[in-house]
Amino acid sequence: MTLPEEMAMAETDILVTRESRRSFGLLRGGLALLMLGLPFLGRQRIRVTSERVIVEEGFWTKVRDDVEVFRIRDVVSKQAIWHRLLGIGDVVIKATEGRAEETHTLRGVPDPVAVSEAIRAAWNASARPRGSTNLD
Structure with missing residues (x-):
């Protein structure tokens, strides 16, 4: 494999975010403050x-x-009022592992619609054949 081919196949970041502190809710947020903020340190980090x-x-x-993009079957964003x-x-990601379906929930994501669209765009890019530019 030549160097340009390796660079073309390199994994690139599309989005990096983390679970918002505001996603804990009133009760869980109050308990977290009482526990010296330790639960905030264990938040989800999403890439x-x-x-x-x-x-x-x-x-x-x-x-x-890790959820491989080619295994993703559906992405759902949910927002309570x-x-x-x-x-x-x-953001709920539904993927397949063999014949079984997996569900991965990304909690408290800022702008969940943009995150689900980024995942969808990555899935669309991986679903297209590499090197093909025309759609005929």
Whole structure:
């Protein structure tokens, strides 16, 4: 493989965001403040690249979940009324692993519609054959 081919296949970031602190709600937010803010440190970190969606979460125990873009079957954004007022929401990714369906929920994402559109754009780019420019 030549150097230009390797560069063309390199994974590129499309979006990097994290769960909003406002997504905890009133009760959970109050409890978090009482616990010295530790739950805020374990928030989700979300990275959408050209090849996968990476969700990292946890403070004491780190968990990283990679969802390959080509496995994604559906992306749903959900916003309750109080989330719309705050400009946050949830993005639900439905993917397949073999014959089973997986569901991944990205909680408290700022501008969930833009995040779901970024994931959709990455999926569309991966679904098209590489090197093909015309649609005939």
